[in-house]
Amino acid sequence: MSTVYDQNIAADTTTGFFGDAGDRLTFQTFTPSVSYDAVSVSLKMYKPGTGTIGDITLSLRMVDGDSKPTGGDLISGTTPGDTLTTDNSGEWRQITFSAAYELTAGVEYAIVARADECDESKNVVCRATSENAYTNGKGGYSTDGGSSWTVYSQTDLLFRVYGDAIIAPPSTSQYYTKRIVAIGSDEVWYGVDETPTQLADSIGQLDTTDFISMFEAYGKAFIFNNARLRIVDFVNVKLTTADIGSNPPDFHTILTGGTSGAKMVVDYITALSSASTIYGKRTTEDTFVSGETVTGTDDGGNAISFVISADEVAGPHWYDYTVYGGDAVYGALPDQATLGCNWRGRIILSGDKDYPHQWYMSRQRNPWDFNYIANDAGSPIAGGNGEMGEVGDVVVAVIAYSRDYLIFGCANSLWVMAGDPAENGSLYEFYSTGGILSADSWCRDKNRNLYILSTVGLLRIAPNFQSIENLTESSYPEFVDGLAYNGASHKLLMGYDRKRHGIQIIRTTLVSGANSCWWYDLRTEGLFPDSYPDACGAFSLFDYEAVDPTYQGLLYGCNDGYIRYADDDAKDDDAGDSDVAIDSYITFGPLKLGKEGQESTITSIIGITTGGGSGGTIADSNALTYSAWTALSADSIVEKLAANTTPNAAGTIAAPGRNRGARKRKPIRGLYAGIRIGNDTAAQTWGLEKLIVESRMKGRVK
Structure with missing residues (x-):
């Protein structure tokens, strides 16, 4: 039951009033001494004579430096004014707000009363005190519908503000636990680090070959797997009884153990009669014990009483998702x-x-x-x-x-x-x-932009739908066609990587884990192809906001059952029992070498890699390989770069930094050129600072 936190209930020797076709408003300010959630307010009022009042609205507003209401309603509620007493001693009329509103200690607020639908010259009278009997606020009124306000010199309205206490958090800075919950091989696993625990009751209860989704709400994981609707409950304790009795507990009923004194707030029960399992949040350190009688009162005021058949059981719990009591x-x-x-x-x-x-x-x-x-x-x-x-x-x-x-x-x-x-x-x-391609082909970035991989390209939707931009419409119009996504044979995922400032797009073949991936870099707005070993083919992506920074970031749920993450320090891909060398490269081209119809010769290629040499603080690149092609048309260069065969020139770029003798001199001639640079050696990494290509004009194409 709510408590009166602020009030003026001194002897009422005068009055204030409001109404007059909605033009006349009255107010009373107050200043809470403690913070609390305001849930209702009451004034002592009556209606004189006859005439229509209509609904009375009581609201809370902020107050300016002169103790006058300012701004719109923070929260409000209504009551039928025509049911007010006509006795001039008045009646306390309590109005409940549409929701609780948190009031801050030391901040002045105003209760504003109005009757927008009342007859002209018709008013509601509020009982009040005189001679500034109330010292924590000011009373006043408006005659122009709230455009301007006048403060009474000595009058204060009688009022009460009801509220609920704000429960202060524990002294520790962390009073919660975050767990990662994963589904694989038709069962659930959970944990806070790299050693998850199997939820035994879930074994064989799901079908991961069927469509499945999972999300968190109310301290539970909700799992929808076609006809298999399930819950993993981490916050409640479980009680069992052979007979719930004639008055089963309602949602949020408080139950008390007769022997232990333990208390719980009921969340869910499996049946409204006979044998039932009760799940609820225990609010005491005492725990429920087998054989004790548990009692409470339901929403209708009926007595609840049943005997539990075992000690309470802590979570996590696994049960079917049904309506309350399955009824x-x-x-x-x-x-x-x-x-x-x-x-x-x-x-x-x-x-x-x-x-x-x-x-x-x-x-x-x-x-x-x-x-x-x-x-x-x-x-x-x-x-x-x-x-x-x-x-x-x-x-x-x-x-x-x-x-x-x-x-x-x-x-x-x-x-x-x-x-x-x-x-x-x-x-x-x-x-x-x-439309959207799959259930998981979307993500959000840190700026609240929404990205959707649609049937027409990669869309970026600005906050509040200010704009919709197709990011691949011009730069890569064939992207969706090249994706070749088939919902019957592929899993299509998107995930935002906040550490690397980009979006991971993955298409995984269901039967094998073979995958095609793309990285959309939000800094360069470039789209880069990628792939991983089949064992690492992802079936889920999740941005894990772990408590421990070590585990924060984008997680990959993989084909072999492992959960992986991108490690900037790793030089090979983890494939379970072994590591796989990363084959990475970049291509430049087609590069037009000269004027239209006139060939040029590439006379030298100089590659400058990252790093400052041994003993320095900057990470050093390993050596790179390069291949170069020339041709008479741009399309020929595109084909040669894709095929990566029979280059016109090839070699190694030494690392780190710029080295003496780094200039590669093997003249190759053409209208267009293409260059591929990369590294596919295990336990190595590379970076390119600059590529210098020198050419010399030659004769016309004959």
Whole structure:
């Protein structure tokens, strides 16, 4: 029950009033001595005579330096004014706000009262004190709808502000645990470092050959694997009973152990009658013990009592995702889902192959309630059950873009839900040129830009949809065709690497792990091809914000069951039992050597590698190999660079830095040239600072 934190309840010897067709407002300021969450406010009021008052609105506002309200409502609530007493002694009328609002100690706030719909010359009278009896604020009024304000010289309204305490965090700077949760070989593993633990109850409960998605909400991992909807619960303890009794606990009921004195807040129960398992957050150091009677009171005031059959069990727990108690009174989950996320405190499900356009949302802040007939601001809702309806395309991905926007990536278009669907939100198509390629072909960067690998190219969507840019439309228009993605045989992933300032794109063949990868560098806006050993073919990418900086960064869930990360110090790729040399290269060209129709001869090539020599502080490059080609057309150079065979000149560039005798002198002649530089030797790395190509004009092409 909320507590009165601030009030003026001294003897009421005078009055203030508001109304008059909404022109007259009244206010009372107060200054909290402690911080708390304000949940409701009450004034002592009455309505004199006859006439229509309409709804009365009480709100909180900030205050300027003269103790006058300023700005809009911070939070508000309403009550029917026509039900007020006509007795001039007044009645305390309490109005509950639409949500709690945190008030800060020492900051002055104003309670503002208005009745926008009341008759002209009709007012609501507020009981008040005189002679500045209240010392922590000022009373006042407005006669022009709040455009200007007047402070009473001695009058203060009677009021009460109700609130809940703000629970201070523990003295330690870290009061939480982050775990990485992974799925492989049809089971779940979890941990905080490189030695994860197998969740035994999950063995054989999933099918990783089927579509699968996983996300975190409320201290749990929600797993959607078609008809297999599962939960890994890390925050709750588990109680079991052979008979839950005639009054099962409700969601968020507080239960107390009769012997142990342990307390828990109920989160979920598996059945509303007979044998049941209860999951909840224990709030005491005392633990529940076998054989004790657990009691509480449900939302209807009914007594709860049952005997538990075993000591409490700590998590993590593995159980089916169902509605609360598995009972139809809380609606029903879809029979299958492969897509999901947590948005605005709601569990979002989609990807039902029988209803591919459909989406489903739980009640806000209650993942177990899917009773779509509810009609309130937090009620569950589904496409087709509300005003919004279904998405106008097959849903391929759901993206919790921000608190205000939920994106449905579809097969041929992109849709966005703006605002909560139970509170006048809207659903509309914002991109009709193409759709998203896969459920995982999207990511966000540190600037809140959203990247989507679509059917028409790599898109960058600016925050709040200010712009949509196709990054490959001009520079690489055949990128999507060259990707050759087939959802039946490939896994397509995107992930943002905050350490290296780029986006990793990976297409992995499901049966073998063979992969084709691309790196989009956000600094140069270049797209670079790549590939890894088959054992390292990625089936998931995850930006892990670990507590320990050692484990922070983009993680790769690989074909051989390992989770890997990019290591700047490693010179070879890890392939499990052995390492694989990295074959890396860069190509330059086609380079036009002279005027149109006139050949030139490359007389020398000089490569300057990175590093300052032995004993220095700068990392040194290993030696490089180079190959050079010339031709009479640019397309011929492109083909030769791709084939990497029979160069016109080849050799080694010594390292590190610039070395004497580094000039490579083997004249080669043509209209166009191409040069490839790289290194494929195990345990080596390289860097190129500068490439100098010298040429001399020759005769015309004959």
